[in-house]
Amino acid sequence: MDGSAVLYLNMSGESALHRRRLDGILRFARPLGWKVETLEWTKTNQRSVRRLIGARKPVGCIMECWAAARALPPDFFGKVPVVYFDPPDAPAYRGAATVDCDNAAVATAAFRELSSGLSPSYAVVSCFSGDVFGWTRQRTEAFAECCRAAGHDCQVFSFPAQLQREQRLCAKRLAAWVSTLPRNCAVFAVNDWSARLVSSAFAKCGRNMPQDVTLVGADDASADPSGTSGSAISSVRIDFERSGYLAAKALAERTTQDSVYGPLFVERRESTRGRGRTDPYVMPALEIIRSEACNGLTASVLIAKFPGSRGHFERRFREAMGHSVLDEILLVRLQRAGELLAGTDMPISAIADFCGFRTHIAMHKLFRSRTGMTMGAWRKKHRIRS
Numbered sequence: 001m002d003g004s005a006v007l008y009l010n011m012s013g014e015s016a017l018h019r020r021r022l023d024g025i026l027r028f029a030r031p032l033g034w035k036v037e038t039l040e041w042t043k044t045n046q047r048s049v050r051r052l053i054g055a056r057k058p059v060g061c062i063m064e065c066w067a068a069a070r071a072l073p074p075d076f077f078g079k080v081p082v083v084y085f086d087p088p089d090a091p092a093y094r095g096a097a098t099v100d101c102d103n104a105a106v107a108t109a110a111f112r113e114l115s116s117g118l119s120p121s122y123a124v125v126s127c128f129s130g131d132v133f134g135w136t137r138q139r140t141e142a143f144a145e146c147c148r149a150a151g152h153d154c155q156v157f158s159f160p161a162q163l164q165r166e167q168r169l170c171a172k173r174l175a176a177w178v179s180t181l182p183r184n185c186a187v188f189a190v191n192d193w194s195a196r197l198v199s200s201a202f203a204k205c206g207r208n209m210p211q212d213v214t215l216v217g218a219d220d221a222s223a224d225p226s227g228t229s230g231s232a233i234s235s236v237r238i239d240f241e242r243s244g245y246l247a248a249k250a251l252a253e254r255t256t257q258d259s260v261y262g263p264l265f266v267e268r269r270e271s272t273r274g275r276g277r278t279d280p281y282v283m284p285a286l287e288i289i290r291s292e293a294c295n296g297l298t299a300s301v302l303i304a305k306f307p308g309s310r311g312h313f314e315r316r317f318r319e320a321m322g323h324s325v326l327d328e329i330l331l332v333r334l335q336r337a338g339e340l341l342a343g344t345d346m347p348i349s350a351i352a353d354f355c356g357f358r359t360h361i362a363m364h365k366l367f368r369s370r371t372g373m374t375m376g377a378w379r380k381k382h383r384i385r386s
Contacts, residue, residue, distance in 0.1 A: 024244025060251035102262035107142035114186035232270040293332035
C-alpha cells in the first residue's frame, strides 16, 4: 500500500494549464512526502484508472472536469477521497470537495483591459459546447453584465449547437458574424481556444488587430514554462498554480468545502496594444514602454523620442489609450512586480529596484492604491506556501 501517493487525473495533456496546476500540487505535496502521479484521462482509459487506483491505493485523487460527460463521479473512486477542479453542476458531484474558478472575476479582468481603450462597442464569444460547460456560460454572462453596468451594449456569439461537431461550418458562421462588428469593437473570447478562432475569423474578413478591432482571451494556456508565448493575443492569466495547491490542501484536510481561485493579471500582447486606435506614434511608444519601463524609463524620455510638443503627444496618447504615458509605464511595472511576487521568492525591496521604482516605499504605495492590498498580502494570496 502506497499511502503517500496522489493521483492527478488531467484532461489537458502537457499544456501550460496542466503544468501550473501540477506545480501547485507539488508545492503542497513535497513537504508532506507525497508522491504525485499524473495521468491524462479519457473515457477510453477508464479501466486503467480503476486499476491504477487499486494498485497505488493513493491518499487521494485530484481531477479536472470539463463536462459531465467526461468526468468521473465520486462513487467511481469508492473510499478514496477526490477533489474536483470546476466540476459539473450535477447531483452526482454535489457534496464533493471542489476548487472552482471565479469566472466572473475573469470576465471583469477582460473587460477592464478592453474598456481602457475607450471602445465604443463590445462583443463576447463563447466556447464550443457552451451549454455543457458552466464556466463558458458564467464568463459570457459576466462580461455582458460588465458592459451593461458601464452603459454599453454587448453582442454575444454562441456556436450553434447543431454545428458544434462541424468546425468548418462553425468557423464560417463566426467569420460572417465578426464581419458585421463595428470598427473599434472590443471582443472577449471566453478562452484562448475561442480567441484563436476569432483571430482567424478577423484575418479572413480583413479585420486588423489592434488597429481595427481588439481581442482578449482567457487562461493564458498557450504560454511555455518560462511564461512566454508565441501568440499575439492578449489573455487573462488565471492562477492555476493556486488551484493545484488548494486541491492538494483539501485532500490533506479531508474537507468537502469549496475553494476558489481566480485571475492574476492580463498578459498583454499585440491584440490590445493600441486597443483599436490608429496612431503612427502611439504603437511604437507602447513597444518602447513594454521593453524599457522596468529599466527606469520616464515619460519625458519616451516623449522626447517623438516629434512635436509634450502636450500634443500626451493628448494623442491619452486619446488612444484612455490614460497617460506615465500610467502606462506604471502599469507595466506593476504587472512585472505581480509576476515576481507570484513566481519568485525575491525580497520585496529587490523587486522595487528590478521593476524600475526609485524606492520600495513608492512601489508599496502605488501597489496598494491600485490593488487594494499590500505587496505582502498579495504574495500570500497568490503564492501560498505550506
